[in-house]
Amino acid sequence: MKTPNIKYNNDVSSAEKRLSHLTKILKNAQESYYNDDDPSISDGEYDKLLLEYKNIEKEFPSLLDSGSLSQKVGAKPSSKFKKVSHQKAMLSLSNAFEENDLAEFDLRIKKFLNIDLKETLEYTVEPKIDGVSLSLLYEDGNLIRAATRGDGQEGEDVTQNALVIQEIPSKLNFSGVKIPQSFEVRGEVFITKHDFNLLNISQEKNNLKLFANPRNAAAGALRQLDSEITKKRPLKFYAYSLGHCSHDIFTSQKDFLENLAVFGFLVNDLSQTVSGVPSLIEIYKDILEKRASLNYDIDGLVYKVNDFLLQSRLGERSNTPRWAIAHKFPAEEAYTTIEDIEIQVGRTGALSPVARLSPVNVGGVLVSSATLHNEDYIKGFDSEGNKIRDGKDLRIGDFVRIYRAGDVIPKIEDVDISKRSKESKAYLFPRSCPSCGSNAVREQDDAVWRCSAGLVCNEQAKERIKHFVSKKAFNIDGLGDKIIDQFYELGWIRFPHEIFLLEQKYGNSSYTKLSEREGWGKLSAENLFESINNKRKIGLARFIFSLGIRHVGENTANLLAEYFTSFEKLSNSISSCRFDDSSNDLEIHNIDGIGSKIADSLIEFFSLSSSNSFLLGDILNEVKVVDFEQLKTVVSTLTGKVIVFTGNLKSQTRQEAKAHAERLGAKVSSSVSSKTNILIAGESSGTKLNKAKDFKVKVLSEKEWLSIVFENE
Ligand SMILES: [Zn+2]
Known part of the structure; x- marks a missing residue:
């Protein structure tokens, strides 16, 4: 994110106007952030606006009144809970957005401490968990009080709720180590991404409001008046900093974190101690890359001067310590406009709409396009008629919110209809191919238009x-x-x-x-x-995949290769089927894992009337397709037999049974036909058992099946 740095060149009145506008937005956001657990703007947006606010204050000190927003950490706590004063203020951290900010941070510290600029300082690096800060007061190893941050001086007493969080020890384990008589342990209450999804699924089931993100869910849970409700929420706690402390027992942040683990706290395993700014930047890049794969949300890293002695010499400014800084990750959300909607033609003729966007930085990556999937998606409905984006359609010129998680393709999350111009028209999906002009066709039950x-x-x-x-x-x-x-x-x-x-x-x-x-x-x-x-030589599975048959991906290609073993067998079997022959007797319909959609697509591809048959012949003149090599099979009474499983097997999963059958040289089919040799019937076998009797197929019980398996072990 670029640091907003608009200069007002002594234009006090426009600066004042902007400042009062920013005050309104930020106050609003702070209140909803701390009290309602429902954010009005995103964190990235908040940080950006706050920085702009501070810059104006810096340029026009005369506009700075006693109630300046930037000197307050948060809103006043809400009144539901007893207010308590922190033994030591809970400060917030100043932010770094760019690498330059880190070098400046390091330089400021060295100048302040009057140490050689060439020396390297030791820092701890910790992920900044996106949760709710909590301060725990321990006396003689017992949890006395838990308080939220509130405005940094005064928070809310949520001790009863903290006691039901598993990772918060009510009694510290300090056998063999020294412990201060009284001290505050600070950390973050959070909910993992996985638990968050489960929580929202259950909210939905019970017709309750969904949580916007894990942090709001955690904040809401921590501030429940009934701790029984808190107990049911999957809250976790990472401990990471020291507040008030009666005795100077800990020598450094590293030492403190190690002791926390001994006391029984959970300490984040990405925390580490390094020297010098280049190492900080290296770790930043590394963890930014890991961000999407972590099971909890983090919005940056925190760097702290490791030595506690240096920390106390550095002290603090009005509300931020001089010895720490938060290095924010770029926001994963951004707003931009749809400049155009383009239609791409795929290898199976599918017309895929793509939104061309005004380039925008999302999570550190410049995004200039997003997939729009199909006609229905643009209209605001999915294939089952459910609303997407509350049923709002997308148009060229629309102002949209882009979301990107990890390296996933960016998605259009929402559209701001209030910013839509009066002249804008609903997007008309083309009825012909933009490449060749041929008619486009949309089949029933298919959301996709295809060039014919x-x-x-x-x-x-x-x-x-x-x-x-x-x-x-x-x-x-x-x-x-x-x-x-x-x-x-x-x-x-x-x-x-x-x-x-x-x-x-x-x-x-x-x-x-x-x-x-x-x-x-x-x-x-x-x-x-x-x-x-x-x-010029290629394995069967790869070859099948390379043909680009609709619905035949890598997995299906593997299944087909395994089943048919040679391309000749595959094409003979399938090209003997007629497309309109839906009888269940066709071999292709009976391969486990091949559904009717895939089967139809294969039959169409291999039918003699299709232009593909010439194409295939031409390709086969040039390349040699190597037969699929069967896994080592045992010669058994089942070798070469087509078998079907039905009912519940008690001793094996269906997958395991199938693997055994294949090892014994059998082919496993999903339904009973005249080609079936053996049916293995588990408990409560139904129609397949009756059908097997009709076809006079041999039926084995699970016990008989197992004895064959063990005989050939
Ligand atoms: Zn075309």
């Missing part, structure tokens, strides 16, 4: 070639998307198999040479031909 032109459509053909060479398919090095676009436009590669004809047509002994094209040389051309030739 098949491989005649340039865009589909190109996407199919890109899929063909992609990592999980032929995995051909040096044939990136841009090069395929280029070769396609040149007419060199229009169909997948033509990749393997490149050298023959455009090699060094040809009239037209790749090596003579701009951007290419003899060596790079040879390298490309070599990496293509290296891939």
Whole structure:
């Protein structure tokens, strides 16, 4: 996030106006933050506005009145709980947004302490948990009082609620170690992401209001008047700092954290001690990367001067310590406008809408596009007719909120309809392909419009070639998307198999040479031909995947390869089926894990009338498909048999039973047909058992099945 630094150049009246506007927003946000557990603006936005506020104060000290917002930590506590004064004020931390801010922080400290600027200082690094701060007062090892931060001086007494949180010891374990007679342990009450999801699921079930985020849920739970309710909420606690302390027993933050663990507190395992600013930046980058995968929300890191002696020499300013700083992570949410909606054509002809956004920084990454999925999503409804974004549609020119978690594709969370111009029109999803102009078709029960032109459509053909060479398919090095676009436009590669004809047509002994094209040389051309030739042999599963058959992903390709073992068997079995033949007797309908959608798609692909049969022949002229190698099987009475499981097996899961059957050389099918050899019937077998009798299929009990398994162990 960029630091807002608007200069007012002595224009007091506009500065004052802006200041009063900011005061209103910030006060509002503070109150809702501390009292209602329901945020009015995001944290990132809050920090940004507060910084702007402080900058104006700095530029115009005359505008600073006694009630200046930036000198107060938070709002006054609400009145539900008894107010208590902290033994030592609970300060907030000053923020760093950029790496420069850290160097300045380090420099300020050295100057203050009058130490050599070349020396490196030792810091502790701790993740800044996004929860609710809590101060615990212990006397002689017993928890006497727990208080929320409140305004930093005075908080609320929530001792009864703190006592029901498992990670907060009511009695400290201090056998063998010294303990101050009286001291405050501070930390963060929070809810894990996992527990938060479960909590909201149960709220929804009970028709209760959903929590906006884990922190609000934690804040609400901690401030319940009935601690029985608090007890039911999955609150956790990380301890991390020392407040008031009657005896100077701890020598450093590191020493203190180690003691906390001994006392029985949970200390965050990402906490560490390092020297110098470059190490801080390194850890920052490392943890920022891990952020999305952590099971709790963090909004930055806290750096503290490790040595307690130095900490006490440094002391504090009005409400922030000089020896610590919070390094904030960039916000994961941002606002921007939809500049355009583009339609991309996929390899199966699917028309996918993409929002082109005014570029905006979200969580440290510049985002300029977001997927819009399909027509219904733009209209504000999902495939089952449920509302998305409260049923608000999306239009070109709309002001939208973007959300991005980890490396997940950015999503449009919400749209601000109040900012929509009067001229804006609802988006009309195209009824024809933007690439080839052919009719688009939307089938029943499918949210997707598709170009009906098949491989005649340039865009589909190109996407199919890109899929063909992609990592999980032929995995051909040096044939990136841009090069395929280029070769396609040149007419060199229009169909997948033509990749393997490149050298023959455009090699060094040809009239037209790749090596003579701009951007290419003899060596790079040879390298490309070599990496293509290296891939003339391919495993069956990869090959099936590379064909880009609709609904056939990596897993399905593996299943098919395992079942059929050779491409010949696969294509013979499937091409003998007719598309309109829905009888359950077809082999393809009986493979465990292959649903009817996939089966139909395969039958369509392999049907003789389809243009794919020419395509396949051309490809098979160029490459050798290596048969699937069966896992080591045992020759048994089941070898080569088609078996079906039904009912509940008591001793094995269905998955385990299937694995045993395959090891014994059997094929496992999901339904009983005339091709079935054996039905293994567990408890409460129903229709399949009756059907097996009709087909005169041999039926085995679970006991008989197990004896075969053990015989061949
Ligand atoms: Zn098209």
